[in-house]
Amino acid sequence: MSRQEIKLTGYGGQGIILLGYILGKAASIYSGKNSTMVQSYGPESRGGACSSQVVIADGGIFYPYVTNPDILVSMSQEAYDKFLPELKESGILIIDEDLVTPKKTKKKMTMFSIPATRLAEKMGRKIVANIVMLGFFAEITRAVSFEAMEQAVATSVPKGTEELNLKALSEGRQYAQNILGAEKKDN
Amino acid sequence: MSRQEIKLTGYGGQGIILLGYILGKAASIYSGKNSTMVQSYGPESRGGACSSQVVIADGGIFYPYVTNPDILVSMSQEAYDKFLPELKESGILIIDEDLVTPKKTKKKMTMFSIPATRLAEKMGRKIVANIVMLGFFAEITRAVSFEAMEQAVATSVPKGTEELNLKALSEGRQYAQNILGAEKKDN
Amino acid sequence: MNEKHPMDYLLREDRIPHIWCPGCGLGSSVSCFIMALEDSGLDLNKVVVVSGIGCTGRVAGYINLDSFHTTHGRAIPFATGLALANPELKVVVYSGDGDLIAIGGNHLIHAARRNINMTVICVNNFLYGMTGGQVGPTTPLYAKATTSPYGNFERPFNLVYLAAASGAVYVARWTALHLRRLTKSMTEALQKKGFSFIEIISPCPTSYARRNRLGDGLDQMKFYHDNSIIRHGADPKEADIGFQTKIVVGKFIDVERPDYHTFLTEGLAKVVGERK
Amino acid sequence: MNEKHPMDYLLREDRIPHIWCPGCGLGSSVSCFIMALEDSGLDLNKVVVVSGIGCTGRVAGYINLDSFHTTHGRAIPFATGLALANPELKVVVYSGDGDLIAIGGNHLIHAARRNINMTVICVNNFLYGMTGGQVGPTTPLYAKATTSPYGNFERPFNLVYLAAASGAVYVARWTALHLRRLTKSMTEALQKKGFSFIEIISPCPTSYARRNRLGDGLDQMKFYHDNSIIRHGADPKEADIGFQTKIVVGKFIDVERPDYHTFLTEGLAKVVGERK
Amino acid sequence: MIKDREILTGEHFMNGDFACAEGAIAAGCRFFAGYPITPASEIAERISERFPEVDGIYIQMEDELGSMAAILGASWAGVKSMTCTSGPGFSLMQENIGLGAMTETPCVVVNMQRGGPSTGLPTVLGQQDMMQARWGSHGDYEIIALSPSSPQELFDFTIKAFNLSEMYRVPALVMGDEVVGHMSEKVVIPPKEEIEVYPRRKYTGPAEEYLPYKPDEDLVPQMVAAGEGYRIHVTGLTHDEKGYPVVDAEAQKKLVPRLVNKIRKNAEKIIEIEETNTEDAEVIVLSYGISARTSFRAIELAEKEGIKVGMVKLITVWPFPEKRVYQLASKVAGFVVPEINCGQIVYEVERCVKGKTKVTLVSHPGGHIHDPRDIFQAIRNILK
Amino acid sequence: MIKDREILTGEHFMNGDFACAEGAIAAGCRFFAGYPITPASEIAERISERFPEVDGIYIQMEDELGSMAAILGASWAGVKSMTCTSGPGFSLMQENIGLGAMTETPCVVVNMQRGGPSTGLPTVLGQQDMMQARWGSHGDYEIIALSPSSPQELFDFTIKAFNLSEMYRVPALVMGDEVVGHMSEKVVIPPKEEIEVYPRRKYTGPAEEYLPYKPDEDLVPQMVAAGEGYRIHVTGLTHDEKGYPVVDAEAQKKLVPRLVNKIRKNAEKIIEIEETNTEDAEVIVLSYGISARTSFRAIELAEKEGIKVGMVKLITVWPFPEKRVYQLASKVAGFVVPEINCGQIVYEVERCVKGKTKVTLVSHPGGHIHDPRDIFQAIRNILK
Amino acid sequence: MLLSSLGEKKMKYWRKPLDADKVKVPHGKVRIIKDRCKGCGFCVEYCPRDVLELTDEFNIKGYHFPHAKNEEACVNCGLCELVCPEFAIYNIPAEELEEKDDQG
Amino acid sequence: MLLSSLGEKKMKYWRKPLDADKVKVPHGKVRIIKDRCKGCGFCVEYCPRDVLELTDEFNIKGYHFPHAKNEEACVNCGLCELVCPEFAIYNIPAEELEEKDDQG
């Protein structure tokens, strides 16, 4: 696929923009692809709907917006309600299961869920919920390699918090691996 | 003459603008003509060259500037030097004789002079030199009637100074009458 | 969210929840203001709220009074127009420290000097909250902000001193947790004719606390409250605020001086003759 | 006019005579300034004069130093740019009361707060001279101006108090006739690092005296001088000026506080590492 | 209010600035906030003297930023308000002119233009802020701007500006210049009954149904004032019909094109020009303000040489009479546009003629009005 | 200065605001004065963090008026200087942008445009200040304005802006927008040697002969700095070659047309556009900034339908490539001009085509970039 | 719309003293508008009678909101209502509550 | 142009005390650049030795300028020079004047 469109959504303060930035950086700097990350948020510093849009492509990227994402990540109910309709038919949906209650939809999509915020809270730092989600995302979607993701995380988070964040990243991956493993077992 | 152009010149602080205003008002309000008064001055509040231009006409006045005055009044050397070349061939020049030393010129003009500032100083109020000049001007040029001029002065000067100013006006007229009388005698 | 809160009738409840962050002190200050409006006994149809731009500037949009959300820094002159054009209005300017003291500083000192009849409520969160936490003229020395990443090396203003020196007739400072005292000051200011100024020290967990590792809103609330010293009548000159130091609060100034409109119209009446 | 005046070498003599009115105090203040420049021992190639717009604002155009005649109200921030970009310069802002306190008031208080290394010389003629004498924030109560034809009903600023309250490290006030004392203050201010402020009460026969029937420049000079009381170290708060009342003059403030550039660069050096 | 001092009916020899002040008073203006600047100060001076007689409030603010904000506030208190300035102050007012456009606040701003850029020629004229009048504030908006060429027109157009401002709820600009402002001429002030004054567009429906930003058919909403019990919210943010901020593209799409279109779509009603001999003209001079007077003189010169010259004198400069200019373009050999600037309105003329005819700018950078012969030359050159 | 921290040579995933800051540092900017505003604050934030590493001075002023004045002062101290802002702040800077133009002070002003008018849409984009960039200050002047459409271009064009600003001694504007500023993409910072930096146009003649405002042949005068012993006088008043104020029409005539002409007459050297497939195009899309990217997408759609579409992407918006547009006009069926405003640059296009071809505006009032299909439709409609 | 005619209910009980536990006080009930809450904890921390605690649940916005762990202790002092920045909690006299319940 | 190279003459004598008549002082001469004068009268009024008076004549600008009615009394105090707003009057030590005259 030469152009992959990803929309990451939640509310202000969850670090959604950083999420998009790390993903874009992983693709662009550490995976040799092109990528564009566009952010959008309301006037709120916190609490308002917020999203970041990442396009990953082999060629040039003119149009930087994501109108019909291949992958949608929702970390709030509001964002879920607002953006789900945009998700491509047979796209991938990823949610924080404590913050989003999925509704019935006719969309043929694959949904994955993780209690990212709760896992982060368990780690003692609710603030890394986004990175937990990122680890989960990486493992589920393989949009970029996990190593690229690790490098992008390490060079993007505030100095001194690298370890915590890498731990959160692998926490997310772990959770995904468990799910995927479980699914496999189920099969 | 359906359009009469008059330029009144001096330096800031001498009341040159007021002079033009009163003259214009006398023509426009008290003589049933049209008239336009345009002022021009430099950044200086005092001391800089300053002029006011009055056009008196029976018909409409489009162009409000005076480029070749029929009458030029000079109350400073600077103004005299600057504006004399503009005076119409065979125009009328009026100067304050203490402030302006006339130079040789080939112009065929009629010159009248009055020590307006000194006369005003004698009245104890240097500030009315302009009105002395106005009285002189009125009598010499008859551009508007003396009565119109009196009305215009009375309604234009600060309240409480009407009497002083009317006195200055007639002082100027008196001086002109003396000159004109003298000239007559000479002839 | 159909359940009603008793303060809703003075809120534009269709706009609640507001945009302020969890742990932000702004909402608490507004509660106090609503209570003060009540206590003031004023005809609330004649009370007008004017804000500039900023987190605090959003207050105008939440209070169910005639309200104006103007431009950054211009709340006070806008309010001046309102107050002078209709002297029956009680005009309240509710805005942020950056809005009122940085870009709007000139209007503040001149309105205070003139003693325009208005109440200025300045929420001081020590920086520009709305734009993400840049340093400002109230940021304490050495505190970090997005544009003072190595710490602030600019002495901040002491707002109560500046307001007093400019001529305000009522000057007070409280923290957002001095709920009753703040409400009382607001009530007094609303009832006072002339230029009154109230500074509210308020937690900003998102923009200020985070970068300075001061915990969350609750931590900041506690710190400000626990470290404040009430000194009514203190010389505002002595009420500087440092980085995480003690904060002198209280009512500093409460004097009488005829407000601009009264002084002007009475003065003119003597000269020009009675106005209808 | 080929004859030379001993001060001509510090004047742009090709622009003399200047545009100021007969009896205006501005020229006298400039004489003192030239003398102070001498006395200061500063390298005059490093002294820069910045003015805003107004009669006083024309000073920059007459002094033969690097000089900038900026926009109305913005002399101080322009000077801030000069002073910070090249800390070797000694920047002097020479401007009028309207320029510095009305439209430029915000910059004044913030530059004082920051303690930017500059000397501000404010010629107070109690109104806007250049534009013909409109009322301003320094016009004494009840004084007449073209836009207060019935008298001024707005309390004026006490400039020395405002400057002091904002953080100036040197604050003095003299009349234009306190020739030696004014020169001395100017010299001290030039030599001082940080934000210094000197107010000069100066006659404006054309715009101020005339409307208020105060005679000519000489009458005003005499009045101001005869009615001034020298009180060094007085509380600037107590130095209000009324209409034709006594004027407290003197050096009010002279304290030490590191100037902005020094404080900033030293502070950053500690955090970021020494700068070259 | 002092009896008989409201409208000074009669003939006066008066400068343009004073005439402007009298026009404002006649239009019902009762709040003025300003800051002195040549050549507009005399407007403020006159107002400060006259307002106490008619119960108006004059305040001299600390700067032009404050002045502009104050007149918006006063307008929302229900009082017609005005400020005046010149170039430098006009630049400083731009941000809040934008607020006025966004919040649809009636008010009048008078710009007595002097020579620029920057401090430029403070005591002499320019016509260099004509494009700034249209584009000076950030964001999209439309404005109404009038251009007087005599003290009488300063009186008349100031009233017109108040009326248009109230009608379309937009700041209206009177773009005078130093010559018109400082020139004295006869000004006739009619009796009160003969002065047409447009009142505020007050909301008349039931109180419960009031939506502050719901437009009438002509795209203009109805207004109430603070203190009347409606509890309105007014914001410079993009907002919905309630006046509440809604910060998204959809709200923007509903609001901003309406702000623009309430002027564009009503342009034919707003636009006023004065045409002289355009019907059989070979050349048309399009001019405005003081330059229009010089142009008439130039036309006299041209007519002496037998050239048929028409004149389009702009009364409203903005909105610009683009349709009429296009119509005329195909009939004449060219347009001559004398301006005291380096070319501003001529850009609009060039745009509107769509290549149908020649357009010649006669530029003067300021400090003096044109020499009529320069305009005359340009007229002649068109026909060469 | 910290070694290796001046130019961060290498590949970065970086947002446009940061790239702009890095461009400024690479261009030699060492003084920044600003005031926070979305979406430009991140430029200031980056600068405040980076400047201590390169011995620059960052100061956050009390407002935009002060910021603009301060960068002019700093420039006269001999230091390259910059400020950044968005619409509301840009409006406030206009007066002193005019001072910069009048005093010919090199400096760079970055306007990251958001939706207006007024506070409008503070966190989302607009391209609504394009005409303001040209006409925002009072008086006549010309300016240079660049329009970046990616973080890389923000880096490159900021350097270009500094260079043009020094070359022509005029404030240069970088007219970005919220999307370009907040978007992150790969930014390649070349090694120092490969970055072309134009130095200050320093006076080189004998000291006694220096006339601060005597222009070189290209109409631009040479500069010195305060503190160098030249004892210059610099004023916003109309001035002579000495720099002394001369307030009359003659001085104005010498000065102001030169200020305008140093840009107009050098326009062909300054103007930069990027043309794609214009040679055999049926329709040309003329666009700039972020809208250029959407336009390319729309062109892809059109090309799929077999329509030949050319693209003119403006790098310099001002001066405007009026000659080239006119040339192209006679070759194509029409111009499509997509803008995130209610029509601004389209006016220039209309003017320049002189009726030779159709011009269609595709307007979006802000808050979102265009739907490429709207542009595509407009292309198709031209050919109908 | 939002007109004065909506009436302005006076809420006298706000003026109850904060040191409410020192005097004899009426019993109160606390009400929480859970989806307005942003979990700041102010009410929990400053309730003089330790009536409140944050729940484990997330509300619609993802915040933990308070509940009355100790409802009977409420002295109706009004502090939680005044301190809450979200207008998410309020208190009413026990009687009034009952009245209300009666009507409901 | 106006360069530092023009040199900056130190004018020490400005620093003479204003209460010059109380101490032994050198004799001075006063010089007037008549066409710069605007007749304000400051120098006349404040000369401690009453050396000056305004003449009856007008200068080029129309102002009455001062002359030394009492030249010998001048104590070279420098006040007239410092107070003159027009840079129109200055004083020099008598000797220097003679020197200058010699050279002229």
Ligand SMILES: Cc1ncc(C[n+]2csc(CCOP(=O)(O)OP(=O)(O)O)c2C)c(N)n1
């Ligand atoms: C003219 C202008 N400059 C800058 C801004 C950007 N801006 C919006 S809010 C704000 C600061 C708000 O700070 P403060 O007033 O302290 O309010 P807070 O958000 O901290 O409550 C700024 C700089 C603007 N809207 N307008």
Ligand SMILES: Cc1ncc(C[n+]2csc(CCOP(=O)(O)OP(=O)(O)O)c2C)c(N)n1
């Ligand atoms: C932005 C702006 N507003 C107004 C003016 C007009 N103006 C020029 S000088 C001046 C006032 C000067 O007063 P002050 O600073 O007291 O100086 P003075 O002339 O009294 O010495 C004003 C208002 C201007 N040039 N620019």
Ligand code: SF4
């Ligand atoms: S940024 Fe700070 S001030 Fe603004 S809402 Fe958030 S916490 Fe409150």
Ligand code: SF4
């Ligand atoms: S107007 Fe006043 S301040 Fe200006 S030069 Fe004249 S006397 Fe001096």
Ligand code: SF4
């Ligand atoms: S009213 Fe609230 S704060 Fe007071 S006791 Fe009851 S629950 Fe606690």
Ligand code: SF4
């Ligand atoms: S104070 Fe309000 S927002 Fe905070 S936890 Fe309690 S109910 Fe929630």
Ligand code: SF4
């Ligand atoms: S120097 Fe001047 S002031 Fe002093 S005594 Fe001589 S004439 Fe008089």
Ligand code: SF4
């Ligand atoms: S002080 Fe100067 S200007 Fe005044 S009278 Fe004496 S010489 Fe003339």
Ligand SMILES: [Mg+2]
């Ligand atoms: Mg703040």
Ligand SMILES: [Mg+2]
């Ligand atoms: Mg003054």
